[in-house]
Amino acid sequence: MEAVFQILTYGIMVGSLYALIGMGFSLIFSVMKYVNIAQGTFIMLGGYACFFLFKYLKIDPYISIPAVMIIMSLIGMALYKFLFSRLMDLPVGLRLNNSMLITFGLIWVLDNLVTLLWTSDVRSVTTSYTGEVINLAGVRLSYMGMAGVVLAVVFITALHLLLTRTYFGKAVRAATQDAEAAGLSGINVHRTFLISCGIGIALAGVAGVVVAVGYYISPSGGLAWLLVAMVVVVLAGEQNVNWVFPAGLLVGLVEAVSVFVTGASYREVVSLLLFITVLVFKPEGLFAKRSRGV
Amino acid sequence: MLEVKDIDVFYGDLQALWGITLEVNEGEVVSLIGSNGAGKSTILRTISGLHKPSKGTISFNGKRIDGKSSYEIVEQGICMVPEGRRLFPEMSILENLEVGAYTSRARIEKDPTLAWLYDLFPILSRRSLQLAKTLSGGEQQMLAIGRALMSRPTLLLVDEMSLGLSPLIVQELSKVIKELNKSKALTVLLVEQNVRLALKISDRSYILENGHIVDHGEAGVLSKSENVKKAYLGVLPEKIGG
Numbered sequence: 001m002e003a004v005f006q007i008l009t010y011g012i013m014v015g016s017l018y019a020l021i022g023m024g025f026s027l028i029f030s031v032m033k034y035v036n037i038a039q040g041t042f043i044m045l046g047g048y049a050c051f052f053l054f055k056y057l058k059i060d061p062y063i064s065i066p067a068v069m070i071i072m073s074l075i076g077m078a079l080y081k082f083l084f085s086r087l088m089d090l091p092v093g094l095r096l097n098n099s100m101l102i103t104f105g106l107i108w109v110l111d112n113l114v115t116l117l118w119t120s121d122v123r124s125v126t127t128s129y130t131g132e133v134i135n136l137a138g139v140r141l142s143y144m145g146m147a148g149v150v151l152a153v154v155f156i157t158a159l160h161l162l163l164t165r166t167y168f169g170k171a172v173r174a175a176t177q178d179a180e181a182a183g184l185s186g187i188n189v190h191r192t193f194l195i196s197c198g199i200g201i202a203l204a205g206v207a208g209v210v211v212a213v214g215y216y217i218s219p220s221g222g223l224a225w226l227l228v229a230m231v232v233v234v235l236a237g238e239q240n241v242n243w244v245f246p247a248g249l250l251v252g253l254v255e256a257v258s259v260f261v262t263g264a265s266y267r268e269v270v271s272l273l274l275f276i277t278v279l280v281f282k283p284e285g286l287f288a289k290r291s292r293g294v
Numbered sequence: 295m296l297e298v299k300d301i302d303v304f305y306g307d308l309q310a311l312w313g314i315t316l317e318v319n320e321g322e323v324v325s326l327i328g329s330n331g332a333g334k335s336t337i338l339r340t341i342s343g344l345h346k347p348s349k350g351t352i353s354f355n356g357k358r359i360d361g362k363s364s365y366e367i368v369e370q371g372i373c374m375v376p377e378g379r380r381l382f383p384e385m386s387i388l389e390n391l392e393v394g395a396y397t398s399r400a401r402i403e404k405d406p407t408l409a410w411l412y413d414l415f416p417i418l419s420r421r422s423l424q425l426a427k428t429l430s431g432g433e434q435q436m437l438a439i440g441r442a443l444m445s446r447p448t449l450l451l452v453d454e455m456s457l458g459l460s461p462l463i464v465q466e467l468s469k470v471i472k473e474l475n476k477s478k479a480l481t482v483l484l485v486e487q488n489v490r491l492a493l494k495i496s497d498r499s500y501i502l503e504n505g506h507i508v509d510h511g512e513a514g515v516l517s518k519s520e521n522v523k524k525a526y527l528g529v530l531p532e533k534i535g536g
Contacts, residue, residue: 167392167396167401170385170389170392170393170396171393171396173382173384173385173389174382174385174393177382177383177384177385178380178381178382180344180364180376180380181376181380181381181382182382182393183343183344183363183364183365184342184344184364184368184373184374184376184380184442185368185373185393185394185396185441185442185445186365186368186369186373186394186396186397186400186445187365187393187396188363188365189365190363
């Protein structure tokens, strides 16, 4: 029984991080139809920001989140301004393809830049409370894991409220559904996309903090997280930001069970099998039926 | 109020409009008529900022608006009801209308405008939480007009309002346009394939052929002209065959 709870809580903790990672990727994908292959690399950059703020300014990683988000949102807006906005006039299919190529190139540039600046060392943020757990009736819960769950819930709820309850969110959804008609309604579509891109990359920054604290960061470490983002978004279905959280939890739980059954070394294999199965049998996404456009 | 002076518009290498000059005065209903592909919609789309003229100027209330983005033109008080309605399908009626009032100028007056609109189109108020894609064609057109009115325009551009709608609904919508023009002093520039309807509801008309304006004048006069009768109204000249 304890084992079941242990698997369940592990799944939820890992799944929350996956959802957080999927969120930023899905936002940029759903809103602008850009596949940001470099999302994982931006997660690494967020992790580095957190690492250096911790190392040199002694700022607790969780306290540094707002600062990391600001830095990453500026990078995100620069990404839109200098790369993505040029693709804006292309038809959706070409936009998808070109954004993939561009961000694929960006990974190479950023990976090498990071190696050049900060060497290829594998780093992580180790605080006084790293590795501490509380024992709840035999189930061990790590502080880091719980903090990750709280962060995912907070940011995903905030994004949901932003998209559904605010005027800006309505503008984002309108521009997603018909950019030209949104412009004709008085929405500055470019600005809306610029801010959305900033938010998408800022979310990568939050995920980067969780990764730097709970896992590790390295120049080329982004690729594994990109795969996670893609698995989650494929499960949730295109244009389905609301279902990213359940999709992330599902991947986390499947992984937790597989770690228990087959051992940790096969954990990525299992989530990729899930990815392929969904693509073959339900390519529109597991939750796609309930989609309401962003 | 609106002055279009000698504009050329291209789609890539293809020229769609040649030296178009037209004006719309405050309080008028003006229509652009012509066959498919004559360039009527292109004129409206250019005024709305979706195409940039390669030559010539467009000014509104004395201010140049050519080269501006569409959202800036909406702020100036020009709003277009686009061809094919172009609603936000996955958003509710209410949300579509709210997005219509996006500019800061319109947002201040959102609530009174909304109340007034619901009065104008009661069906929108009854279904306000329904998704736009679930509406019938006529209701969608009402919503599209409503969304444009939410921006508090002084000049309303209407592109092919009657397309795909039943004659009864077209009649109702034209009545609404006429009504708005009278009671709210809303100036209207409309594009219409249904020439009979266009001439009926407008004060003046411009006739377009292959991207050129070939004739213009008061609607009443144009509808009696032999050329217009022959080309657009399907009326044969009286003494055909001698």
